[in-house]
Amino acid sequence: xxxxxxxxxxxxxxxxxxxxxxxxxxxxxxxxxxxxxxxxxxxxxxxxxxxxxxxxxxxxxxxxxxxxxxxxxxxxxxxxxxxxxxxxxxxxxxxxxxxxxxxxxxxxxxxxxxxxxxxxxxxxxxxxxxxxxxxxxxxxxxxxxxxxxxxxxxxxxxxxxxxxxxxxxxxxxxxxxxxxxxxxxxxxxxxxxxxxxxxxxxxxxxxxxxxxxxxxxxxxxxxxxxxxxxxxxxxxxxxxxxxxxxxxxxxxxxxxxxxxxxxxxxxxxxxxxxxxxxxxxxxxxxxxxxxxxxxxxxxxxxxxxxxxxxxxxxxxxxxxxxxxxxxxxxxxxxxxxxxxxxxxxxxxxxxxxxxxxxxxxxxxxxxxxxxxxxxxxxxxxxxxxxxxxxxxxxxxxxxxxxxxxxxxxxxxxxxxxxxxxxxxxxxxxxxxxxxxxxxxxxxxxxxxxxxxxxxxxxxxxxxxxxxxxxxxxxxxxxxxxxxxxx
Ligand SMILES: [Zn+2]
Numbered sequence: 001x002x003x004x005x006x007x008x009x010x011x012x013x014x015x016x017x018x019x020x021x022x023x024x025x026x027x028x029x030x031x032x033x034x035x036x037x038x039x040x041x042x043x044x045x046x047x048x049x050x051x052x053x054x055x056x057x058x059x060x061x062x063x064x065x066x067x068x069x070x071x072x073x074x075x076x077x078x079x080x081x082x083x084x085x086x087x088x089x090x091x092x093x094x095x096x097x098x099x100x101x102x103x104x105x106x107x108x109x110x111x112x113x114x115x116x117x118x119x120x121x122x123x124x125x126x127x128x129x130x131x132x133x134x135x136x137x138x139x140x141x142x143x144x145x146x147x148x149x150x151x152x153x154x155x156x157x158x159x160x161x162x163x164x165x166x167x168x169x170x171x172x173x174x175x176x177x178x179x180x181x182x183x184x185x186x187x188x189x190x191x192x193x194x195x196x197x198x199x200x201x202x203x204x205x206x207x208x209x210x211x212x213x214x215x216x217x218x219x220x221x222x223x224x225x226x227x228x229x230x231x232x233x234x235x236x237x238x239x240x241x242x243x244x245x246x247x248x249x250x251x252x253x254x255x256x257x258x259x260x261x262x263x264x265x266x267x268x269x270x271x272x273x274x275x276x277x278x279x280x281x282x283x284x285x286x287x288x289x290x291x292x293x294x295x296x297x298x299x300x301x302x303x304x305x306x307x308x309x310x311x312x313x314x315x316x317x318x319x320x321x322x323x324x325x326x327x328x329x330x331x332x333x334x335x336x337x338x339x340x341x342x343x344x345x346x347x348x349x350x351x352x353x354x355x356x357x358x359x360x361x362x363x364x365x366x367x368x369x370x371x372x373x374x375x376x377x378x379x380x381x382x383x384x385x386x387x388x389x390x391x392x393x394x395x396x397x398x399x400x401x402x403x404x405x406x407x408x409x410x411x412x413x414x415x416x417x418x419x420x421x422x423x424x425x426x427x428x429x430x431x432x433x434x435x436x437x438x439x440x441x442x443x444x445x446x447x448x449x450x451x452x453x454x455x456x457x458x459x460x461x462x463x464x465x466x467x468x469x470x471x472x473x474x475x476x477x478x479x480x481x482x483x484x485x486x
Contacts, residue, residue: 003046004397005408007053008032009383014053014366016408022051024390027199027428032384048398049422050408053384054118054391055338056372058234058301059272059330062108062122062141064453067306067333069460072475077171079473080464081127083164087463088174095128095459100452101137106144107445108336109152110437115337115418118391118426119151119372119381121234121270123332126209127463128456132158132183135190146198148440149431151391153232153376154202156190158183159209160218163242165465173212173246180218184208188225195231201427203231205270210236211255212246216262223264232376234270234301235259238277238289254278256289260296267297270375272330274300274320275312282312294324299375302367303332304345316352317345317367318359328375329368337418338368346413361413394423 006020009032023031023040031038073079083092096104105122112120122141126132133156145152160180161173184206191204206226208214214222214235226233237243237255244255251258256277259265271293278287293300300320307313314320320327329345331338342364349359373382380388395412397405399420405411412420424432431437457474461467 001044001046001051001394003049003051003394005050006032007051007384007409009385014362014369014383020051022384022392024425024428027390029384029386029388029390031386046394046423050395050397050412051384052393052395053369053382054393054424054426055116055368056119056328056376056382057112057117057331057336057338058121058270058299058328058372058375059123059303059332060112060117060120061331061333061336062120063104063124064107064449064456065334066125066127066456069457069474071309072477073473077165077169078465080460082171082465083127083162083463084465084467085164085166086467088162088164092130092463094130095456096452098137102140102144103448104452105137105141106148107449109141109145109148109150110440110442110445111336112331113148113150113424113426113432113437114421114435114442115331115335115339116393116395116421116424117150117331117336117338118393118424119153119376121153121205121232121330123272123330124157126157126159131162131179132156132209135186138190139194142194142197142202146201148437149201149426149429151201151381151389151426152203153205154190154194155187155205155207155231156183157207157209158187158218159213160215161213163212163246169465171242175215177215177217180215181221184218184221184225188229191229191231195229199427204229205232205234207234210239210243211259212243219259219262219264223262223266226268227266230268232268232270233266234272235264236272237274238271238283239273239275241276241282244276244283254283254285254287254289256292257287260292265292265296265298267299268377269296269298270301270328271298272301272332273303273307275307275314280315282315290320290323290325297326299326299328301330301375302327302345303330303341304348305331305337305341306333308344308348309333313345313348313352316358317349317363318353321363326371326374327367328371329364335418339412339416339418342368343413361407361410364413365409390425390428392425393421396420396422
C-alpha cells in the first residue's frame with residue numbers, strides 16, 4: 001500500500017513518511033518505508049490519504065448507548081439510571097432478548113471499525129440487564145468480532161452489588177456476593193475457553209463492573225485470577241461523585257487507596273475513568289491517588305468525550321503523564337469516535353492547564369495507539385513496523401471538507417472525524433473498503449438499532465423512580481408541536 005503519508009515507526013516513536021509504503025503478508029507487516037525492493041502480489045495506491053496504525057479502544061462502546069439519554073436529563077436517579085427499590089423488589093429482568101443483545105454488539109463492532117478502531121475492549125451498560133453480562137452473549141460477541149474481523153479482548157461484566165433508590169430518594173447499595181462470585185467464576189472459565197480463538201483475534205479480559213458495586217472478596221479474587229490467567233483486568237473507578245462518597249462511607253478511603261489495600265493494582269490493571277482522583281477539584285482531600293497509580297503501573301483509561309459531557313475531565317492528561325502514569329484511551333459513549341475523543345481530550349487538557357502548549361496532537365495520537373498497545377502489553381500493536389500485526393487505517397485527506405492539509409496528524413486533530421476513515425485492515429484482512437464492510441448492511445442495521453432503542457426507551461418508566469411517563473423522563477429541547485414520528 002502506498003499513500004501521500006504513512007505513519008511509520010522507529011526507535012520507539014512514530015515517524016511520518018511522505019509518499020510512504022507499507023508491505024504486509026498475511027497478518028504481518030513486512031516493510032514500512034520507501035522503495036521496497038521485493039516482489040508484491042498486489043499494489044494498492046491510496047492516493048491523497050494517510051496510512052496509520054489503527055486505534056486501540058480500551059473502553060469501546062459495545063451497545064446502543066444509553067448514556068446519551070442523560071445528556072440533558074438529570075439527576076441520574078430520577079432518569080432511569082438508578083433502579084428504584086420497587087423495580088428491584090419486583091425482580092429485575094433482561095430488557096433485551098438474547099437476539100437483541102447479540103445484534104447490538106455486532107452493530108457496535110461495525111461502528112468501531114467505521115471509526116478506525118482496530119482493537120476493542122467492549123463496554124456496555126448494566127442498567128437494562130437482569131444483573132451481569134452472560135457468557136453466552138460473549139460467545140456470540142466473539143463470533144461477531146471474528147466475522148467482522150475486529151480484534152477484541154472480551155470478558156462478561158460481573159458484580160456483587162447494585163445501587164438503588166429508596167422511596168424517599170436516598171440511594172443505597174444492595175449486595176449479593178454469591179451471585180457476583182459466580183459471575184467471576186463464569187468469566188474465568190470464559191477466559192480459559194476463549195483466549196486466543198480465531199487465530200488470536202479474540203483475546204480475553206476480566207471486567208468487574210464498577211468499584212462501588214464490588215465487594216472486597218470479589219476484587220481480591222479477580223486480581224488473583226487476573227495474575228494467574230495473565231489477562232488485563234478492567235475496573236471502572238474514580239469516575240463519579242456517588243462512587244467517591246460510597247467508597248469513602250463503606251471503606252473509609254478513596255477508591256484508589258482501597259484498591260491498593262486489596263493488592264488489586266498491577267501493570268495489567270485498566271482504570272476508566274480516573275477523573276475523580278484525590279486530591280483534585282473533583283475530589284478534594286489529602287489523598288495520594290496519582291502517586292499510587294503511578295507506582296503500581298496501572299493504566300488510566302481516558303475517555304474525554306463522556307467525561308466532558310458530564311462537565312469533568314482529567315486534570316490533566318499532561319499532569320498525569322508528567323507524574324509517570326500510563327494512559328490509554330476509550331470511546332465509551334456514542335459516537336464511538338476516537339478522533340473526536342482525542343480532539344476533546346486535547347482541548348480539555350489545554351483548558352485545565354490554561355496553556356496551549358500543555359499537550360500536542362501527537363501526545364493524543366500516541367495515547368490512542370502506543371498507549372493502548374502498552375496497556376495490553378502488546379509491542380506488536382499500535383505501530384506500523386516489520387513484525388507487527390497489519391492493523392491499519394487509511395484516512396481520507398482528499399475530502400475537500402477537511403480544509404487545507406497541514407501536518408497529517410494535526411489535520412486529523414483539527415478537522416477530521418471518525419467518518420474520514422476510508423479503509424481498515426486488521427490482521428492483514430481488509431475489513432472495510434471505501435466505507436463498505438463486507439456482509440454488513442449498515443443502513444438497515446441502523447434502522448433496526450433505532451427500533452430496538454425506541455423499544456428500550458419505552459420501557460424506561462418501569463425502572464425509573466416514581467414510574468413517570470417517558471415524556472417526563474426525557475426532556476425535549478423545545479416544546480413539541482404536533483405528533484412525533486419515530
Ligand atoms: Zn466507561
